[in-house]
Amino acid sequence: MDLKQLYQDIILEHGKSPRNFGKCDKYTHQAKGYNPLCGDKVQIYLKLNNKEKVEDLTFEGSGCAISMASTSIMTELVKGKSLEIAKKIILDFLNMIKNTKEIKTKELNDDQKTIIMSLSGVKQYPMRVKCATLAWHTLTSAIEKNKEEVNTEKVE
Amino acid sequence: MDLKQLYQDIILEHGKSPRNFGKCDKYTHQAKGYNPLCGDKVQIYLKLNNKEKVEDLTFEGSGCAISMASTSIMTELVKGKSLEIAKKIILDFLNMIKNTKEIKTKELNDDQKTIIMSLSGVKQYPMRVKCATLAWHTLTSAIEKNKEEVNTEKVE
Amino acid sequence: MDINKVKSQFPILTKKINGKSLVYLDSSNSAQKPISVLNSLDSFYKNEFSNIGRSIHSLAVNATNKFEETRESVKKFINANSKDEIIFTKNATESINLVATTFGQQNIKKGDEILISELEHHSNYVPWHYLRETKGAIIKFAPINEDGDIIIDELKKLITPKTKIIAVTHLSNVTGTIVPVKEIVEIAKKKNIPVLIDGCQSAPHIKIDVKDLDCDFYAISCHKVYGPTGVGILYAKKKWLESLPPYIGGGGMISEVKKDRITYAPLPEKYEAGTMPTAEVVAFNESIKFMNSIGIENIVKHEQQLTNYALEKLKKINSVKIIGNPKNKAGVISFIIEGVHPHDISTIVDEEGVAIRAGHHCCQILHDRLNLSATARASIGVYNTKEDIDILCKAVENCRKVFELK
Amino acid sequence: MDINKVKSQFPILTKKINGKSLVYLDSSNSAQKPISVLNSLDSFYKNEFSNIGRSIHSLAVNATNKFEETRESVKKFINANSKDEIIFTKNATESINLVATTFGQQNIKKGDEILISELEHHSNYVPWHYLRETKGAIIKFAPINEDGDIIIDELKKLITPKTKIIAVTHLSNVTGTIVPVKEIVEIAKKKNIPVLIDGCQSAPHIKIDVKDLDCDFYAISCHKVYGPTGVGILYAKKKWLESLPPYIGGGGMISEVKKDRITYAPLPEKYEAGTMPTAEVVAFNESIKFMNSIGIENIVKHEQQLTNYALEKLKKINSVKIIGNPKNKAGVISFIIEGVHPHDISTIVDEEGVAIRAGHHCCQILHDRLNLSATARASIGVYNTKEDIDILCKAVENCRKVFELK
């Protein structure tokens, strides 16, 4: 294992200066996520327009570098995409963290794929996987308008 | 260890044909004893006359050979004695089972001492000590007019 | 199944007791442990020990994974639907208390009825008795016949609209009766009554399939299944574990803790408060592997043969009386000798290195029913041999000799 | 005290983690075990194993005696009056639940108050919370100051005629605060209020004398006292154990069982239902012997030196902040690094073989009070050395490097 694989510069940078932080105006969906293992918390605000496009996507919360970076990267990549593509990206990311080697979503360009793959170092650190996936599960929950808080101990 | 030390003929004989079995007439004291480990139960009936002499002493109950023999022998040795001597014999017996080598009560003759010593084999079988002492503790309880049932798990 | 190979895995079985080779016939009480289980315990403590769950250093991650591997193995062993249905407790007694307490808290009111049987171990009676004391519940006992079988027709008659739960043993630890629990579950299901099965004696000796049984709760003690002391299991259908209140409260079973409110962790952690018997749970995986390596069918066959052999031989001894003659009987053989108290039997056979149990075996109701204050009990494990039975029978003969019976 | 001799008794401490020598600084979570404890476990299972109490064969008699020897050792270790005051449980969490449940059943009514502190572990809060839920009790939290000390004057003010029990920790598992429990017991006694002390962290690290403390209840987890997992201890004054109702119900804790009534066994069995963690209790005797062989004074001295050394060194590292600065502090050192989340700290130091814990350490109330969601915690055991601290500090420096802090 190599710490630099986990804490790539891009992660540290996102961790320190997360993008899309705060509560966006007129969000249409929102959800809360919680990782009881670390106490990490995240709240996702999603604004879908009537064409089912992600017009805005922001978050509030606190957590470790991995969790903050993952959330920040997620908002950056999903913002502006259609709902359908957003769902694809989420699935793609979760699969990548579990086992697959690469990101397949065609709608992401190579730069974006590199950004998302910067989170792949987490695979080597099983206890940290939930830090990386919390936000993504919470976004799914927001999309599905689930009332219950996402709990990393409850999702597979 | 030698089984014949534990199951001496005299014990087997008393075990099979216990003396003073049944409820005596006009008893003045009585007490119940219980050994939850084996389920052994004994009920002691004591008749003291107004000179504090043990006029009659009988028992009812069920249990292993050791417990039946010990109770039977006890009734035989204590019956007819004064209360004071009865107490001495009880103490003497309980000490013998715990550690001492012989029976000191002067009021017992050599034959009686031999009978009581036939129970000394129990010392080699720690789990059987309570079988041997149940009746004696229960007699004490009867003398002291204790209301509570004697429980071998509660006495030292 | 090569019995010598099986037996050789149990270090204690080469030991001497009172100068004689140990003949261990007290497995219903607690089973001996194979070397693989002991090696796992020892090696885990020496090389890998850490508390699980909450730390994220390498030792803790590894320990947590191993702990969860056992849960997965247990799930497969009893054919549960999900790992979330497997709760680790300290023993089967705690498993049953967990159900009685939480189910009782939610579902038992004054006058409600709890149906158990006359075969039950105190651990499947006292917890329900508490609900009688605290809630005014009524306990009914399904009667047994002279053979030691629960009379199913009588059990049916005892079911009323007030019956809230049925709790029965799968295998009696006195008569060896294998109870038709599947039939009982079917009867109960028609009236929507949940069923708890006390699987203490069955888990090591017959095949268990909770999906097939369709029971609501199933309790197991690992120390009887060739595992370490200090661990029990509660299987429960997810719907129950999700809807019942938590039991023991403390670290590990919470989600969020505030000064004015507390929320609880998801399954299975909701029911696993405080530090678990970590090393013991990890080692129990080896017990399951041991059972699987022989195969439950082979275990059943071996023990059945031995039981039949023992019954035949014992019955031939004058004044010996076997307690119970159930339709289906496993390797639990209680008996008495006319004229020799069970405690005396135990002491005398012990002299020959034979470990059996004497007493009421935590079944006073059953002993009252049979009009006995105590019995002697020889119980068979997978490691027992025909010679063990021969030595037992010789030792039983010796009781007759010592007591000069004709 | 010869630290090398002490350390050499712990097989796991020679192991490699991520290629580096293990530096185990998570003893507050669970301690490692000396070889004597592991040998006892192994040898007991291999040569002497039997269930205790109810069988009367030689194995059972021997096992029962060994089990009771541990009880006697525990009695001496904490200076209790009688063996009957020592109850074996599965962990300290169960010990506290036992008290909360049985004491609550008998003595807590709607509106009654339970006084705990902001330092408490969830295991000394959730069980009382249940009484809030089921009985309508009120829980009050004695506040702490910035240093992490309970403000005794505020605690006094929170006592009212409705205060039914006070439950406090002896040693905080976050700040290392040694709580003046004797003073608290004295305050409580004036108002006739019983006191439970959570001795989880104190038992391995400071001298315990329940007679001197005069507390009513004292809870211990054996796995933190260099013992096996799966065993806890509840000390309670005899008068409580005699008068409170039983807790877990089942085999071994009864006296007479009838269809319509049940009477319970005398102490200590009344509170020990079902098969106990027999081998683990037997092995725990070796843990006590291990502690005694060093001497608690020497343990305290060694750990105090190490704690001071660690505090000094850690404070010198830029951006490191130690949590709490109590009057009396034991070897539990929680800290944060400005700019690095505790989970990242744990992962980074783990790379150097250093095992510490990150999170809320089952103390969410305390973390809320300190306005932190998580901390990193290094906790010291008797086997730790100055080098361990040096390696920890180097690893902490590495966190700053990885995160490019100035």
Ligand SMILES: Cc1ncc(COP(=O)(O)O)c(C=O)c1O
């Ligand atoms: C202060 C304190 N109390 C209670 C506990 C609970 O102990 P256990 O998990 O062994 O039940 C712990 C340990 O986690 C503790 O540190």
Ligand SMILES: Cc1ncc(COP(=O)(O)O)c(C=O)c1O
């Ligand atoms: C049928 C039955 N139920 C319950 C128990 C209780 O198991 P444990 O003592 O392991 O809790 C036993 C074992 O003694 C048993 O034989």
